[in-house]
Amino acid sequence: MTLALVVLLPFLGAIVAPLFAQAGRTAIAIASSVPPVIALAALYPLWPAVEAGHVLVQTQSWLPDIGLSLSFRLDGLSLLFALLILIIGLLIILYSRYYLKKHENIGKFYSLLLTFMGSMLGIVMSSNLVLMLVFWELTSLVSFLLISFWNDKQDARRGARMALAVTGGGGLALLAGVLLIGQVVGSYELDDVLAAAQLVKAHALYPVILVLVLLGAFTKSAQFPFHFWLPHAMQAPTPVSAYLHSATMVKAGIFLMARLYPVLAGTPEWFYLVSFTGMVTLLVGAYVALFKHDMKGLLAHSTVSHLGLITLLFGMGTKLAAVAAVFHVINHATFKASLFMATGIIDHETGTRDMRQINGLWKFMPYTATLSMVAAASMAGVPLLNGFLSKEMFFAESLELNLPGLWAYVPPVIATLAGIFAVAYSARFIHDVFFNGKPVDLPIYPPHEPPRYMKIPVEILVFACVMVGMFPAISVGPLLNAASAATLAGDVPDYHLVVIHGFNLPLVMSFIAFFGGLLMYTQRQRFFDFHERFREIDEKAVFEAVVARLSEKARALTSFIENGSLQRYAMLLIVATIVVAIYPMFELGLSIGSMGISPVDAPTVVAGLILITCAVGTAAMHRERLYALILLSVVGLMVALAFARFSAPDLAMTQLSVEVVTIVLLMLALYYLPSWTPVEASRFRRWRDIVIALLAGAGMFLVTLAMLTRPFDSISRYFLENSVSGGGGSNVVNVILVDFRGFDTLGEITVLGIAALGIFAMLRDAKLAAPPTDGQGHPWSTDAHPTMLQQISRPLLPMALMVSVYIFLRGHNLPGGGFIAGLVTSVALIVQYIASGMHWSHRRMPFSLTTPIGLGLLAATVTGMASFAFGFPFLTSTFSHMHWPLVGDFELASAMAFDVGVYLTVVGATLTILASLGRLSMKSNAMPEDS
Secondary structure: OHHHHHHHHHHHHHHHHHHHHHHOHHHHHHHHHHHHHHHHHHHHHHHHHHHOOOOEEEEEEEEHHHOEEEEEEEOHHHHHHHHHHHHHHHHHHHHHHHHOOOOOOHHHHHHHHHHHHHHHHHHHHEOEHHHHHHHHHHHHHHHHHHHOOOOOOHHHHHHHHHHHHHHHHHHHHHHHHHHHHHHHHOOOEHHHHHHOHHHHHHOOOHHHHHHHHHHHHHHHOOOOOOOOHHHHHHHOOHHHHHHHOOOOHHHHHHHHHHHOHHHHOOOHHHHHHHHHHHHHHHHHHHHHHHOOOEHHHHHHHHHHHHHHHHHHHHHHOOHHHHHHHHHHHHHHHHHHHHHHHHHHHHHHHHOOOEOOOOOOOOOOOHHHHHHHHHHHHHHHOOOOOHHHHHHHHHHHHHHHOOOOHHHHHHHHHHHHHHHHHHHHHHHHHHHHHHOOOOOOOOOOOOOOOOOHHHHHHHHHHHHHHHHHHHOHHHHOHHHHHHHHHHHHOOOOOOOOOOOOOOOOHHHHHHHHHHHHHHHHHHOHHHHHHHHHOOOOOOHHHHHHHHHHHHHHHHHHHHHHHOOOOHHHHHHHHHHHHHHHHHHHHHHHOOOOOOOOOOOOOHHHHHHHHHHHHHHHHHHHOOOEHHHHHHHHHHHHHHHHHHHHHOOOHHHHHHHHHHHHHHHHHHHHHHOOOOOEOOOOOOHHHHHHHHHHHHHHHHHHHHHHHHHHOOOOOOOHHHHHHHHHHHHOOOOHHHHHHHHHOHHHHHHHHHHHHHHHHHHHHHHOOOOOOOOOEOOOOOEOOOOOOOHHHHHHHHHHHHHHHHHHHHHHHHOOOOOOOHHHHHHHHHHHHHHHHHHHOHHHHHHOOOOOOOHHHHHHHHHHHHHHHHHHHHOOOOOOOOEEEEEEOOOEEEEEEOHHHHHHHHHHHHHHHHHHHHHHHHHHHHHHHOOOOOO
């Protein structure tokens, strides 16, 4: 699984690299560089196959029934983006070593950077659309953390929140679009989707799919009208801006359009939506960039403009336009990442990014100035640099659109106008920063060149700009051809990568753009005066106002529904269920079915009457809480007996164990509550609640009666028939938990562990005032741990643990298993807590109560992942029979290791919850032993 390894390596690095933080910035930078270097080495042998046009797909089945598999794909397009992600990421790692200050959390920064690298690799190399969505959302989350890395700054927090809101909302739209594609195609595998391109385009849902997918792409790639988040994300550290907002994250939307180009492009809807959006984004970004005084602000809006250019090229719908779009992805990543890093160097050495202060830096930083000017010239499209080549292709394709009448002149005019603005803001970047007089009140003066190795990443990228500009066919030709072939899913049209194609109309457009841009810059004051006539829209203020308005409405609605009364919430929930269900119930005509009612014997009637009486008594006597708790325990006991009556011993044992734990939990809670409460509800409310309860109960009775008296097909037959042959156990309940529905069980114990840790965190520092006396006014006994109880409980512990082990070991074939055994162990240990106290118990427990939770989840997850090594889906189990001397035949099932994880999690979670409550009691009593 070479491709999976490439994606996984940065995530492993994100875990390991922070361990080197204490060794210094150089050590952690080297450690962080190892994963991308290994990933590049792993991709290198695959290049010949990709260059030849082969598509490499490696698939590991995971959840085939819902179309989810761990599928990874390497073709020309994914290889191109993977190289950009890894190479520029490697340069950013080196650059960050010198950019970040000593007091900053460099371990956290590198960990997040590597996590983002892995997430982007997951997007571009996923061969399953659902898997791609997982990585898609992960990039939004990690970028939120990276943008807000300087979380002491309010602008950084707001910019991160804006980026997460916009890209997260687009991600939800993309999720809906992917699900619709899966419904239309019948598969989420990319090969199947690409093969069904005509089916998708001909389907009635195509317009909906197109809009939803484009919403995901446009929000991620900052297309108009969602472009506003990108400039405000510039509050992030410059390495983040150079990596996320020029070379990788904002290219994710571009990648999505390229990847699904054969499926969605080629229709009028695609042409108008994509080309119009790209055109507007191109012009808006270029115009605003000219008037920004912040260097990163200028680069951010120019990035928006160039992303619009790429989108416009894809929207044109011609094959050569798609080739030009892919080419500009490469060129923009190189010159824009180098410009951002050069801006970071200038900010690092001068203390500001304001171009009104930074003037004349050529005198102080000539080497950095040279690198910056070359990269800015490439951004402007100056000949002999890579930006010129893709700009020429853009100009040429704008002339090839066969639009009717005067509309044919619109694309080339807009392309030329955008080129003029690009030259103008590039000229401003060069002139205002490196010439234009002397510096004005620089925070750091005099500035000087940065450390030698800080310039190496910029040098490499600028060198790439020159090499591609002068020798395009040699330097980037094969990679561009492979990426274009993967984008077009077919033959690539003829094109020639040469420095100059002769004197033609695109070259004339380039001359007009170049000299027009210089002229515009010379007249910049007039343009500035013109721009100042208009009120500039503060997108951040608008966004914050919208968020505040939505929050206000949400709070008002929440206040209307929620008043802090749990009884009201329960009432609203039950009433809503009744309202929703009552009409369908009438339509179904619920009644006794053809199977009739089973005969009822006397013990069942007696047990049912006891159950009903105690349930009603619990509600009637709820004000006298101790009595209500006793009656509630009887209800639990009768439910356990009902399970035993209907041949469900596993459920009966579980119910009994849960009942004991729950009663102890409630007893601890009741310690802080009065033994009785006054009447709080009016007579009307009591009768209202009775009516609601009767309606809900009657509805459930009718539904249950109708279902159980009619024949129906149950999945239980499958479990019964395959329990031994498929799971290796005759205890069907346990086999379901650890094998057939093991994924559900893993989720359940994860939730249980999270709940326990949440309770532990909430109660760790809590202090509650306990009542000094009981409900009758008697003071509490000073003998909190009676000697008789201690002497009885201690011999019971090894016996209970032995029973627990016995129940665990036999669980695969007889009633028992990890869950029940965990509860039995928990009860045995809880008895020790009650009998001997917290400190006595903890002194004899060599580990934290939360440790079993982590070990249990780790054991269950690792057991599930072990199946990958043998080519099986996650949590696939196996079993075998072994012959042991003296013992005889013995069954050995891998599910037992999973059950160990269940056992440990249940023990850790139960004890953590109960001990947290018990610890409150000790704090409040402040007894000598436990204070």
